[in-house]
Every structure is written in structure tokens, then in C-alpha cells.
Amino acid sequence: MDKTWWKESVVYQIYPRSYQDSNGDGIGDLKGITKRLPYLQWLGVDVIWLSPIFQSPNDDNGYDISDYQNIMTEFGTMEDFDELLEEAHKLGLKIMLDLVVNHSSDEHRWFMESRSSKDNPYRDYYIWREGKEGKEPNNWGGSFGGSAWQYDEVTNMYYLHTFSKKQPDLNWDNPVLRNEVFSMMTWWLDKGVDGFRMDVINMISKDTTFPDGNKEGRLYGDFTPYVMNGPHVHAYLQEMNEKVLSKYDVMTVGETPAVSVEDAKKYAGFHTNELNMVFQFEHMCVDEGRYGKWSRKPLDLVELKRIFTKWQTGLDGIGWNSLYWNNHDQPRIVSRWGNDKEYRVKSAKMLGTCLHMLQGTPYIYQGEEIGMTNVDFTSIHQYKDIESLNQYDDFVNKIGMDKEEAFARIKRSSRDNARTPMQWDSSQYAGFSTVDTWIEVNPNYVDINVENQINDETSILHFYRNLIAFRKANEIVVYGTYEPLFEENETIFAYKRTLGEEVMYVLCNFTDKEVKLPSFEYEENKKDLAIHNDTAWEKGMLRPYEARVYLVK
Ligand code: TEU
Numbered sequence: 001m002d003k004t005w006w007k008e009s010v011v012y013q014i015y016p017r018s019y020q021d022s023n024g025d026g027i028g029d030l031k032g033i034t035k036r037l038p039y040l041q042w043l044g045v046d047v048i049w050l051s052p053i054f055q056s057p058n059d060d061n062g063y064d065i066s067d068y069q070n071i072m073t074e075f076g077t078m079e080d081f082d083e084l085l086e087e088a089h090k091l092g093l094k095i096m097l098d099l100v101v102n103h104s105s106d107e108h109r110w111f112m113e114s115r116s117s118k119d120n121p122y123r124d125y126y127i128w129r130e131g132k133e134g135k136e137p138n139n140w141g142g143s144f145g146g147s148a149w150q151y152d153e154v155t156n157m158y159y160l161h162t163f164s165k166k167q168p169d170l171n172w173d174n175p176v177l178r179n180e181v182f183s184m185m186t187w188w189l190d191k192g193v194d195g196f197r198m199d200v201i202n203m204i205s206k207d208t209t210f211p212d213g214n215k216e217g218r219l220y221g222d223f224t225p226y227v228m229n230g231p232h233v234h235a236y237l238q239e240m241n242e243k244v245l246s247k248y249d250v251m252t253v254g255e256t257p258a259v260s261v262e263d264a265k266k267y268a269g270f271h272t273n274e275l276n277m278v279f280q281f282e283h284m285c286v287d288e289g290r291y292g293k294w295s296r297k298p299l300d301l302v303e304l305k306r307i308f309t310k311w312q313t314g315l316d317g318i319g320w321n322s323l324y325w326n327n328h329d330q331p332r333i334v335s336r337w338g339n340d341k342e343y344r345v346k347s348a349k350m351l352g353t354c355l356h357m358l359q360g361t362p363y364i365y366q367g368e369e370i371g372m373t374n375v376d377f378t379s380i381h382q383y384k385d386i387e388s389l390n391q392y393d394d395f396v397n398k399i400g401m402d403k404e405e406a407f408a409r410i411k412r413s414s415r416d417n418a419r420t421p422m423q424w425d426s427s428q429y430a431g432f433s434t435v436d437t438w439i440e441v442n443p444n445y446v447d448i449n450v451e452n453q454i455n456d457e458t459s460i461l462h463f464y465r466n467l468i469a470f471r472k473a474n475e476i477v478v479y480g481t482y483e484p485l486f487e488e489n490e491t492i493f494a495y496k497r498t499l500g501e502e503v504m505y506v507l508c509n510f511t512d513k514e515v516k517l518p519s520f521e522y523e524e525n526k527k528d529l530a531i532h533n534d535t536a537w538e539k540g541m542l543r544p545y546e547a548r549v550y551l552v553k
């Protein structure tokens with residue numbers, strides 16, 4: 001397999017709003033990130049993915065961009081960005097920006113022009129349709145509630161917004177718009193940016209007959225089959241690659257909800273000239289129920305392993321996997337599939353081991369490296385995320401769910417679980433800020449913070465640092481093949497990696513019980529133990545949340 005830096009890298013995702021406030025307004029900013037770069041260099045990560053830093057009214061916290069070539073006022077200035085990029089490169093760190101081009105903000109000048117008249121040159125930068133019998137063009141629902149169509153009286157037409165009504169979808173069928181995006185990308189790459197994470201990039205080509213979606217059990221029709229992985233998506237990404245990406249040594253990762261392995265072989269194929277890798281969602285949806293992510297079923301480990309095995313073997317030798325448990329949209333993994341009470345430290349280390357020893361590029365989301373947990377808010381008024389607030393309103397006012405049940409569903413799955421401020425130390429506001437913060441700090445910051453782990457060799461932080469160092473020291477982690485072990489076992493996630501004569505066995509107990517290890521081809525030998533999250537070791541059994549990695553040379 002071709003060796004390359006983006007396969008060997010570890011990526012660290014920063015949600016700038018919640019990382020480090022440097023000017024005392026309670027909101028994270030670029031100067032704050034620059035201050036923390038030495039910490040990230042110490043941790044050993046290679047690439048920093050910044051969630052959107054561009055000018056935005058923050059309807060969706062920066063995922064609604066009103067100027068792609070200016071910095072969000074609250075985050076600082078373009079000079080602050082230039083300083084951040086220069087400092088990062090000096091420390092050997094790369095910067096990957098978040099490209100949000102399925103939609104813009106309705107405050108972008110393109111949209112202001114587009115909506116002003118039907119013959120405006122920018123009209124076809126967006127997707128406008130006539131209503132039907134005085135109603136929306138079809139029954140699609142937006143991802144953040146309500147219809148996916150917004151009526152605009154200026155031209156008496158509707159525009160499509162697959163997210164909030166302040167996030168109008170861009171019309172990628174328009175080559176003029178595509179070239180606007182490509183020149184904006186070139187502008188950032190010429191500044192020295194090292195790549196892009198591409199927001200819902202598999203949504204950019206729609207079925208323009210706009211058929212009604214399946215409405216069963218929903219308030220609105222489901223647009224997924226007509227928006228995800230649409231008719232021209234690969235052509236547009238190949239055009240992007242040919243006109244922009246192929247001219248630079250950059251890293252690209254597409255966020256592709258509802259993507260299959262077969263689709264991913266095109267998006268992330270080694271020779272398809274599209275992207276380097278994609279974020280698939282199957283493992284993140286494994287515990288969804290009747291209300292999707294808002295109804296969490298207990299984890300079915302056998303199903304989770306089946307999904308990982310499908311992706312590990314499905315792309316092996318053809319394309320590249322991303323590896324993630326966390327991001328700014330997902331609840332914190334140690335609360336979701338670990339144990340954020342008595343086994344928080346051990347289960348966080350186990351989850352890190354399980355993910356980082358797989359084949360692919362691992363992504364660490366801010367705070368994951370110190371075992372940050374979901375937040376124990378007690379009122380809906382503490383939440384800020386548009387998705388959570390709209391969903392609560394739908395539950396209570398459209399479905400008639402009682403407030404306690406609705407609140408419990410939001411609390412368990414809200415994206416705000418991942419967006420409480422980074423916990424740096426035990427001072428007020430956790431060292432993130434010096435004033436009241438845009439969203440409350442998780443009260444457990446007094447015990448869970450960087451400062452009380454940075455000098456503790458037994459901490460989650462040091463364990464993550466060791467996982468990264470182990471990857472750097474052992475090619476088998478990056479380039480070894482994968483095969484599952486004990487596939488039907490309901491408590492242990494185990495697999496084998498092979499590279500030439502070397503073999504690595506990874507054994508992870510996902511439960512708070514002591515479990516018996518099935519007998520398998522390898523006779524456990526403590527001298528081969530390369531990574532271990534426990535002090536005790538007994539052949540043939542795993543203690544609660546125990547993770548073992550054997551490297552047999
Ligand atoms: O998320 C896309 C996406 O799939 C979301 O619907 C996500 O799955 C959902 O929020 C999880 O419940 C991207 C960004 O990551 C997200 O933060 C943005 O809100 C969204 O696109 C619109 O830009």
C-alpha cells in the first residue's frame with residue numbers, strides 16, 4: 001500500500017467556540033487556540049481540524065457561513081488566523097479547515113442577491129422552486145425541524161434548506177457556483193492551509209425532480225434518498241479534485257451521512273481522484289431507535305463489531321477509513337458506550353485503544369483525551385444548539401410528548417454534550433475563560449481537566465499520548481491488515497492486525513464485568529503486552545473495561 005502522511009497522521013478536532021477564550025468575552029477564539037498549540041504538539045497529534053472559523057451569524061454555530069474569506073468576528077481577525085497557521089507550521093502541526101459548501105448562510109451576499117429578483121445573476125446559486133397549490137414544493141423536512149422549504153415573498157417562491165432556514169442549500173448543478181467554491185478553496189490553499197473537512201459533502205447533488213419523501217412516523221417527508229449520494233456528486237468531487245485538490249499536497253475528509261462502503265470506495269478510493277477518506281455514520285447510528293438519535297437503545301456490541309469489520313475489510317487496499325467516536329455533533333463516548341462513573345478512566349482508555357489500533361486515520365475530539373463526559377444540565381434553557389432546541393419544541397408542541405421525557409431525550413443525545421468548554425484546569429470557568437461562558441462549563445471540570453492529568457502518567461491524557469506514540473513507532477498500526485476475533489462474543493471487541501511477520505492482538509472488554517477470554521490462536525504472553533489499561537493481568541480473562549494489546553514480532 002502507498003505510504004503517505006495523511007494515513008499516518010492523528011487528527012485533533014477543535015470546536016473553536018469552546019476551546020480557549022483569550023479576550024474575556026466567554027467565547028473561544030483563534031488567539032486562544034494559538035496559545036494552546038504547544039499542548040497539542042506535546043500530545044503528539046499531527047493535524048488540527050478547526051470547525052468553521054468564517055464569518056457567520058451563528059445560527060448553527062458557524063456552519064452557516066456569510067463570508068468564506070473572512071474570519072468570524074467573535075473568533076478574531078485574518079491576522080490572528082495567519083499567526084495561528086504560522087505558529088502551527090513552526091511546531092510541525094498542520095491545519096485543516098471545515099469547508100461548508102452544501103449551504104451558506106442566508107446572510108451571505110450571494111443569497112441576498114439571489115433572493116432579490118428572479119433574473120439576478122446570483123439567482124441560480126441557490127435552489128428556488130414554485131410552491132404547489134399554495135404550499136411547499138414537496139413534503140421534505142429540514143434536519144433541524146420544520147419544512148425543508150422556506151417561502152420568500154420577494155419573488156413569491158420557495159428556497160431549499162436541508163438544515164435551518166438560515167442555511168439555504170447552494171445549487172451545485174450551477175457551474176458558476178462550483179467555480180466560486182473552487183476559487184475560494186484555492187485562495188485558502190494558497191495561504192498554506194493543509195486540507196479540508198467537507199461538511200455533508202455527499203448532499204451537494206440533489207434529485208431535482210424533488211419527489212415527496214417517506215413520511216411514515218415523521219412530521220415531514222424524509223429527503224435522504226433524494227439528497228444523499230445524488231446523481232452528480234462524484235462528478236462534482238472529481239471536478240473539485242482536478243481543478244483544486246490535485247494541485248496541492250493536502251488532506252481531505254468528507255462528512256458523508258448515510259454513506260455505504262460501496263459509495264465510500266468512490267469517495268475515498270485510492271485512485272478515484274475524489275477525497276482521501278470519509279466520515280461514515282453507521283457505527284454512530286447503531287444504538288438509534290424510533291426517534292432516531294433521540295431514542296438510544298443499549299449498545300449491541302456484536303452489531304457494532306460487524307459494522308467496523310465491514311468497513312475495515314471493505315476498504316482494505318481500496319480506500320481509507322477515518323476512525324472516530326466523538327465530534328461536535330455526538331454525545332461524549334465515555335458517557336455513551338463507556339462508564340462515566342466508577343470506571344470513567346479505565347473505560348475511556350479502553351475506548352481509545354479499541355479505536356486507535358484499527359486501520360485508518362484516528363480523530364480525537366477536544367476533551368476526549370482527558371475523558372470529558374456528557375453534561376448534567378437540568379433545564380432546556382441551558383442548551384444552545386439549534387438542533388436540540390427545535391427538537392425539544394417538536395417533541396413537546398407537535399408530538400405532545402411530556403416535557404420530562406422530551407428533556408431526557410435531549411439530555412442524552414444533544415450535540416451540546418460535546419460543546420461545553422474545554423476543561424483546562426480547576427479554576428473558575430475551567431481555565432477556558434474568565435467570565436460567564438457562551439454555554440455553561442460542565443461542573444465536573446474541577447476533577448476532569450488537563451492540569452490534573454498533564455503530570456499524571458496514569459491519566460487518560462498520558463494514555464492517549466502513548467497511543468499516538470505507539471502508532472508512530474509501529475507501522476503495523478497504520479498499514480497492517482485487519483481481521484475480527486470472537487465476532488459473536490457480546491462483551492469483547494477483539495481483532496488481529498498483521499503486517500509481514502508482525503502480528504498485533506487487540507482485546508477490549510466493553511463491560512463492567514469480569515469476562516472470560518475465548519481460547520484463540522495466540523497463547524497470551526505478558527512479555528508481548530504493548531498497551532494495557534490495568535495494573536493486574538490474568539491470562540484468559542479480562543477485568544472490567546480492560547484493554548490489552550499484544551505485539552508479537
Ligand atoms: O452535520 C451533518 C449531519 O449529518 C448532522 O445532521 C448531524 O448528523 C446531526 O447534527 C447529528 O445529529 C454537519 C455538521 O457536522 C453539523 O454540525 C451541522 O449542523 C450540519 O452539518 C449543517 O452544516
Ligand code: CA
Pocket residue numbers: 020021022023024025026027028029074
Ligand atoms: Ca474570546
